[in-house]
Structures are given as structure tokens and as C-alpha cells.
Amino acid sequence: MTTKVVWNVTIPCFLLFHFFREGELDAGTETNINLNHQIYYHVMGSDQSEDILCWKDPEHPKYSFGASVTEDGKYIVLSIYEGCDPVNKLYHCEISSLPRGIEGFRGTEELLPFVKLIDNFDAQYEVVANDGDEFTFSTNKSAPKNKLVRVNLKNPEFWTDVLPEHEKDVLESADVVNNNHLLVCYMSDVKHVLQLRDFGTGNLIHQLPLEIGSVFEISCRREDKEVFIGFTSFLSPGIIYRCNLASTIPEMKVFRETSVPGFDRTRFQVRQVFIPSKDGTKIPMFIMSKKDIKLDGSHPTLLYGYGGFNISLTPSFSVGRVVLCKNMDFVVCIANIRGGGEYGEEWHKAGALAMKQNCFDDFVACAEYLISDRYTSSKQLCIEGGSNGGLLIAASINQRPDLFGCALAHVGVMDMLRFHKFTIGHAWTTDYGCSDKEEEFHWLIKYSPLHNVRRPWEQSSDNHCQYPATMLLTADHDDRVVPLHSLKLLAVSYIYIDEAADRYGFMAKMLGASWTE
Template identity: 40%
Template structure:
């Protein structure tokens, strides 16, 4: 139990292709300018495209604008010379068998498996490790366009039932359902208005989930998310009869999620106020529920540190925390004697702990070592047993299990290695392959290396660089795609991507910069790139681009940049600050209006990283880098492709709409400033495979054209 997304030859041009004049900025659709002007802390700020914040479903003018923008963008992207090549090759690279790590309950093994190009991954169950797989759920049958996804699932303790969540059209809202594993029949009706929820069984009779109040009509995708509460649903009852378990009506900004230990005794409630991993923790003794109800005992108060329960044995529970340990440590406590305090089990190391699990009578602790995975087995008292060996630089994940079994599963992947699933025995240290993909490339044809560079203030920053082996050996500077994120304590680690590998197969280089704001080096690395320190994120990314040019990895006119969500903000900000450095960029589902991000859906949570727009000190910092408000008129800009989706209720598409309108209104040179708006899609999760391939091909072809990457047959 653990609690809280065939190599081709190439011709590389050293500059923009000779045919570039044919692909220069098209005539943009007209965008109406409004007259909204507001005064903040003595400064007048115009917001002429405020009307583009409206939901496309409810405002015909916004819907018309979307249609006209897509018509121009679609025609442009269709004409790109490498578009067909990228779509074909990315599709081929996607076409391999993919498995999730199995979850074991009783003698049932649950896992997802995608045969290759299925839009959504079906869920299977085996009776016994070597049992015949049986299809349990096929989300590909749920919608004709493949845009309804299986987003989460948890088997009941004995494996006889399955609680799962449905995501429709990319929204963050979830529909919860329960399935009888033996018959495949749904038990009871749908549970609605769940969002940002964990799923946890209480015995075999019911489950816990988190929900928000039902929004007013037409506000599903824009209204602020407030008053989250935890409910208990008993099987066989209507949702209207669900029991309120935990809520804080006097503090409606707080979020609450719940989990249950594998032995079923303890319920753990996490409360937070934003995106920071700073929690209050309550525990409920489920063994005393008949007499005490849902009585929640405070365990951690104050919203000061990160706490993540690993599991419990009897009354002893283990946690990962950064209290008195910025790189995290493992501690335990006796819940029947809380006053006795905490016992340190595994002390802080030089590398941050990424996760931990209990398997049998052992702990498996995962670390990040320069943004790559390592893992160690210890006893429950923290005594070292062994290191788990991985196949080089990469990312491992999984290691779920129960205290009564030595069996666990984990995945391993890297830039040149698709995910392989391993079964691991913690008692013996034996690793065996559970599922290995057959892929259409040879991993040895590619070189993955890690380099370090200095940022503007001298900070040492790691970067992964991936190239074809022959390209790396030649020392030739080639068009390079640089990716970054830099926020919210999110660590970027090596992983497989069909679109990135297609770029590299075409002869380009892919670089991933582990800039500040992430969690690669613990709390200090995160703090170094947020709020008043946010400019460090942009400086780190700019320095990464300068390093790639200085080291001869990419030519001066061959650097493309990409980022999504907070990374979309990154692309927008650095394009404003250093438009001369980049040839092209893709800003995906980005936070572009830093003065109003907190007005919609989940935006209010982000103040932990960005600060408060209604406080002058924070506002002035936000105003200084907000992509929407710092576009440089009469300046040659990189070619920019903004991507978003109509059902993104995480970062509402109005951010991208307003930003694109502002770009198109200025004289930014001959390179295009376009927006691609997907329908029936959201922030990214649940996107069907066919849409993912089409979008990836559009982006790759756009960036390839403006960096001079020309794959040929």
C-alpha cells in the first residue's frame, strides 16, 4: 500500500530549409479585441482577450474562434514536408505490447495490457501467476472516438470486486463504478463528482473516495474546486446515502484524500492546501468503527512537511517524510502510543527518496541518483539487505506489495528502452521478466548520456542527451529538441517516448534538462525554482540551450524547445526572454496568464509554486515573467506551436487562447505563431492513442521544419 502522467537516414540542413518562405506565417484569423483594462498596485493592465476565457461549449464566439484557428493550423501542419514520415514512424514505434505492473489480491493478478495501437489499455485478470489472462474491462468499447478512458482501479482485499474510475474526454472529473470480478457485472450505480481522489476499500462492503459539490450548470470545466470532502459508499446503496467521513467546511480551500492499510485496520487521511507536499494527517482505527464511527485522530498538524504512509503491521505504521530531512527519511510510530513519538528507521542520505513500499517483511526504498532510479531492500527496522540492480540509466517504478507476501513487481524503462515488467522476490533477490515488449528498433543503436552544465548563477544542473550512436560518434551538430518542466517538485527521469525516439531516429538529438523547481535533489531544488526564485527555472533552461550550442550538440539555428503545463509556461517565458536562442517551440497546455491563473478550476492550488496574484510582492514577480504580458513586439520570435484541448479543466484552454491571440497581434517576424486545439481531450491523461500519434506527428514535423531536420526514406 502506498499513498500520496527502423532507423531512417537523414539529410540535416545547417539552416532553415530553402523552402522556408513557403511555410512562413500564414494569415491569422481575426481576433476581436475587447476594452478590459484593470489597475493592479498602481499599474494599468489591458486584457483585450478576456472573452476568450469563456468555455467553448457556452460561448458561440469562442467556438467560432477555435474553428477558425484550427482551420488555419490544420492546413499549415498538413503541408509540412515531414508530417507523413513522422506520423508513420511514430505509429510504428507506438505499436508494441505494453503492460502495467500487476496488482495482486488473493490469487488474482490484475494488470492492463495494450496490444500496441489500441486507443485505451484494457484491464485483465489472471487467477494465479501463470493463469490464463481474462479480459475484465475494455474501455475501447466505451466511446466511438476512443476518448473515454479507464483512469484508475483498485481491487477489493480478496480480489472479488474491482473499484474503478472512468475519465471522459480528458476531463479531471471521474465516474466511479464497481465490478464483480467473477461475472463482469456492474455492482450498483455510478458515483459522480469525484475529482483528485484516491480510491480505497473498507473491507469488501464499501469504499472511500473524495468529491466536490456538484457544480452549477455550465460551470463543470471552469468553476473553482472548493470544499473537497471524503465520503464512504456502501455497496448496494445510492450515492445520496453516502456517509460523510471527513471535511473542513470552515476551511473550504483544503483538500482531503484517504487510504487504507493492507491489513484493513487503519484509514489514513491526508489534508493539503495546495500543490506543496505539506500535509496534515489523521488516522481512523477501522477496528473500532462500530463504536467510534469515523473518529479521526490527529497525527500530524501544521501543514509543514511531506508525509506519505508506507503501510502498517499491527499498530506500527511506517512513513516517508522530509521533516528534519530535506532529502527524506523513513520513520515509524506506534498508533496505540502516539505520545511516544517517532522512531527513525532509515536516515536521510545524499540522494532523495522517491518512494517506498512494504513487501513481506521488508521495505523497498527507491532513490533518485542524479535523476535516475536506484532501489534498495531493507528490513522493517531499516537494516540494509541488498541493492536491486537495474539495466543502466533509467526509471523504475512499482514495488507494490503486501506484508504477507514476498512478491512484488516493478517496471524499468529508459529513453531507448520501452517499459519491461519484472517480478521480484524480496527474500531471495531474484528478478524475473513478467512482460517484455518486442519493439521495432535496436536499443543499442542509441546513446544515452548525462552531462552537467552551469546555470547563470553557477548552479550545476544535470541534463540527459539522447542521439543515434552514429550521430554521436560523428560529433556533428544536429537539430535538437530540448524539454523541461521545472516546477511543483516534479522530477523528470529517463523514460520511453515514441515521438522522442522518432526525432532521434531522424538524426536529431533529444535533451532533457533537470532544471530547478523539480524534485530531483529534494526540497532545496524545488525551493530554488519557485515563487521569488522562479526566474532560476528560466535561467537554467536558457543555460541548457546555450550549453547545447557551445558543446556542438546543436547548431545555433537548430534548437527547438518543448514543455507541457508548467513546462508550457516555461516555453512561453523563455521565448519572451531569449527569442534569439530558439528556432522553434511547442508550448503545450501551458499556464500563460500569471495574473489570473488562480481564478479557474485547480488554479488556486498553484499559489504554492507561483505565489498569490492578489499580493503586491508576488504580483510584481508574476508580472515580470507572465508569458501573456511580456511578448516583445517588433522582435523576431521562434516559430511557436501552442497546443491545448477544449476539455482541459486543469489548465483551462483560455490561457492558450489569450496567449496565441496576443502573439498573432504583434509583429514577430516571418515565423508562424499557431495554435492547435484538440477536441474531446483534456490536460493529457486518457488521450486515445490515435489522437496522441496525430498530435505528436504535428508537433515533430513543425519543430523539424524550423530547425532544419529533414528525415528521408
């Protein structure tokens, strides 16, 4: 199977776009492994068959690629990924040096002459801006919380730091605006902070006012004096701020705000607490509820988590959560467990590979806090997660069935011994490991949901408990976490139930026992 990758470029009449699968019947239920990504150049209005092949690497069929064109149109920058870790190789091609441009490669077998700048997977590099041959990158090289560095492509041996790694906060993004300013977004205890800095030195110029929440988009170009900033929080459906960076003191003015009929934010409260996990690590958790609720253990509660792949669960608005809180007196909680990116790459790695059990321990600690602090009881506590979060939910109910009253697992990765054999699953081995390797097999078999289903009487003496009511959700067109994960887990659970019913039904019949109540 060949996967075609194309990308967006600011050259009139041309389009390069992303990830398109060709050459196979798309019934939506395929499980074949995704291999041999390629990058093509597409002219708008032309037939796809006329696309120009720009890059492939048949010697490394599991590699995936991303490509972008610099704002000045001079360079194509190629990022190469081996899995889901925040690491990549980085190549570049100077378009202006091609005698006939990309069109000169039409009908040939040649690939674009990319030059290797970074040719190993030891760190992540993302383009922030370039001045001709001089590039500024965001990287986690020797900086788990990220920093900005600068290098000249014509003299690639010499790199300089522009903005060093912050001691506590994670550098989320950096954009060059107003010609020589940096608009920098940090994540501080799972909340975003915006700063205006000097592009040349990285020195702080202004801290921009921002309430507690998340920046979900920054729209700007280098020459722009104005920037548009998308913001959300648990109590803000969506605000687009307009900020004039040329003014002496930049102001964040509301350009457009989303309103939800019937929603009064003053009736709700959001707290952030920090809970010690099994090993003492403090785990952040957001708690949303009506104001001034009584902590009497009576509230139905939803606890949501993810914990993987360097993905952070920052504050965001959800009508569904508001309905639960407003109309059903729910407490809604978001647990920022290890495995995510909330505190940088070290936090991610502390919940990956051999350390994956930390994710489940963190989640259990958050659940126990909600019970011990009298928000809820175990019978009224529901846990929810999807994909890697679905794995989290299934593993949690295997390990602590006594702690939850209900569980919702969306499209979970349930078979940890074979996930790498289906579609893009091979890319997840960077977070989970792979059962083909003996040491990693022993990590995975300990928590794989499919392989740790237990009959209630097989639980240890302190965990002798029925499973909570559980809903498994999947989709026959999910080509990422294929349906077989949830279906296999469901089948195993049914087999255990049917086996017990048959065994004890036979025993009752033979002994003449009858149902009394």
C-alpha cells in the same frame, strides 16, 4: 460547488474512489474555482445518493483531501493538503473502534471521529506500513531528501528515525515486503536505485541490480515473498521484473518485456551531462541520439523541460522520441532544471516562488550548451513543455527569442496574475505565489508570459530578434489549465502583429511607398 472524494479500500463489496464533481453542468469549459472537497464512503452496487459523508471542512474551502485504509483494515488515514507543496496534515480514524462501523453514520450529520496526528503544514507524511498502532511514515520533516520515521498513535509525542536522510540521494518510495524487509527506491542523479533493507533497523541487506532508468511501479504486499517491479528507460519500452526476496541473493528476473517492432536499442546512445547554470549550479540533462553522431552543429534538436511542483523528469521510453532520432536524425534532450524534485525539496524550492527565474536560466543554459557543443544551432533547436512546462517555454521565448528556432507550448500557465482565480489554480500559489500579495505580484509580473510579450524592436539591443515559430496547444475540456491562458497569449500576440501592420500600412499608403520584393 461541491467536490466529492472517495477512496479505494480492501473490504469486500465496498469501494471508495477519487475526485468526482457533482451538482453542475459539465460542458468542459468551466472556470469556476474548485472548492469544498469532501470524502464519502460508497458501497458498490448502490446509488451514489446513498453515499455516507465521512469528512468535510467548510471552514477551509480550499483544502483538498486524500484517504487510504491500512493493509490490516484497522485504520483510515486522512491526508489534508492546502496546495501543491509536499506538505500535509495527517489524521486517523480507528475503524475497529466504531460500534457500528462506517455504516453507523448513515443518515446522520456526524463526521467520522478522526484524531489529529499532524495538524500543521510544515512537512509531508506518507504511510509506509503499520503494526497495529505503530506506524512507519516517509517524511521530509527536517529531511529535504526524505527519511523514514516511526511513531505509536497511542503515544504520539515520541518519534524515532528508522532510515535517516541520505546525504545525496532522494528517497522516492519504501514498501514493506517479505514481512520484515523494506524495498527502498532512491533517486541518484535522476536515476533509480533499489535496495533491500531491514524493516526494524533500516540496515542495508542487498543492493538490487538495476540498469540506468526509472522504477515506475512496485507491486507487492507485506506478506509477499515475491515482488513485481515495473521499469523503463530511454531505450527500454517497459520491463516487469519478478524478484524473490526470500532467496539468499535476490535476482531480478524478467517476467514480461514490451517490444517495439523495428526498434533496435543498440543503434542509439544516451548521455547524461551536467551544465553550469547562470549562478553556477550544475543542471543535469539527458541527451538521446543515434550512436556516433558528428558534433558539427547540424542536427535538429528537441529540448524538453518542466521545472516545477517537485516533479522529476526521470528516464522513460517514448516512441515519438525514437521516431525523431531514428527517422529524422534528431537529438532529443531532457533538462532536469530546478523546480523539480530531482534532488529533493531544496532543488524544488530553488525554482519556486521568488526563485522561479532560476528555471528559465537553467533551461537557457541547457540550450546554450547544445549549441556551443555543436549538437545543433539556434535555428535548428526546438523547445517543448506542457502545463508548468508550457509556462517555461513561453517565458523562455520572451526572454531569449534569439536562442530558439521553434517552440511548442502545451496547455501553458500563461497569465501569472490571474491563474489562481480559475478551477484548481489556487493550489498552485504554493509554487508561484499570488498576485493578490504585493511582493509576490512583483515576482510574477517579471516573467508572466502574457505580460511580457514584446515587439521585436522593443527587445534590448542584444536581443533584437524575431520570436521563433511558436505553436500554442490547449483544449476546451482542460479543467486544470483552462484554455483562456493560451487564448489570451495568442490574442495579445495577434494584436501586436495587427497593430504593426495597420500602423505601417497606413504610413506606406500616405507616403506612396510600394512593395518592391
